[in-house]
Amino acid sequence: MRLAVDTGALLATLDGTSDALVKLAERGAQLVMTPVNMAEVYYVLCRRLGEAAAIVKDLVESDVVYVVSPPGVHTEAARCKCRNSIALADCYSISLARRLGIKAVFNRERELEEAMGRDPQLARFIVFLDQLQH
Amino acid sequence: MESIKIRPETKRRLIKYRARLEAELGRKVSLDEAIARLLESAESRDFAKFLKAVERTRSRAGKGELVGLLKAGRGEDEAGG
Numbered sequence: 744m745r746l747a748v749d750t751g752a753l754l755a756t757l758d759g760t761s762d763a764l765v766k767l768a769e770r771g772a773q774l775v776m777t778p779v780n781m782a783e784v785y786y787v788l789c790r791r792l793g794e795a796a797a798i799v800k801d802l803v804e805s806d807v808v809y810v811v812s813p814p815g816v817h818t819e820a821a822r823c824k825c826r827n828s829i830a831l832a833d834c835y836s837i838s839l840a841r842r843l844g845i846k847a848v849f850n851r852e853r854e855l856e857e858a859m860g861r862d863p864q865l866a867r868f869i870v871f872l873d874q875l876q877h
Numbered sequence: 878m879e880s881i882k883i884r885p886e887t888k889r890r891l892i893k894y895r896a897r898l899e900a901e902l903g904r905k906v907s908l909d910e911a912i913a914r915l916l917e918s919a920e921s922r923d924f925a926k927f928l929k930a931v932e933r934t935r936s937r938a939g940k941g942e943l944v945g946l947l948k949a950g951r952g953e954d955e956a957g958g
Binding site: 745750751754755756757758759760765768769771773775783786787788790791792798801802804805806807808811813814815830831832842843844845850 | 896897900901902903918921922923924925926927928929930931933934935937938939940941942943944946947950951954
């Protein structure tokens, strides 16, 4: 199983809000994310812990988390942001999922749910942490 | 080169995996390369290392704290420019 992981979903895993990704990773799931989303993870860890490099390095070197930037993802993220009032980084996760033909995992957020209600196409690629079967 | 017989279902999954790799890399990928990457990924995967990074972070950040910081950071993104 392969999932595009949004920033909020990985941070919710790292701060103990959710265990869903840990359980899926234990069963072999691959977690992919764009450099934009990983940059957000990096700065949040840096702000809270004072450093982030060692944790990010371990996440990536574990080969459980893959940072990928497929061709076309930037343009697609920009188009997503053009159509929807959601964070650009959320658009990167959705665009990564679209390009790889997989689902994007998000921590549940109201703005995203509202956008999904307006655009059913968006909803096709999104799953929330609390919906994942582990 | 030695030929290997595989079940049609395995072949279907391999071709699907190759298509994902091609989308990710933005170039053609041979079945040989796809298999080599699968093996490499299986051999190098270190779940314990991933778990250690998660536990190390949880010991230093409270539940919901990092998600809260992300929301604050995205607020700054909106305020900027």
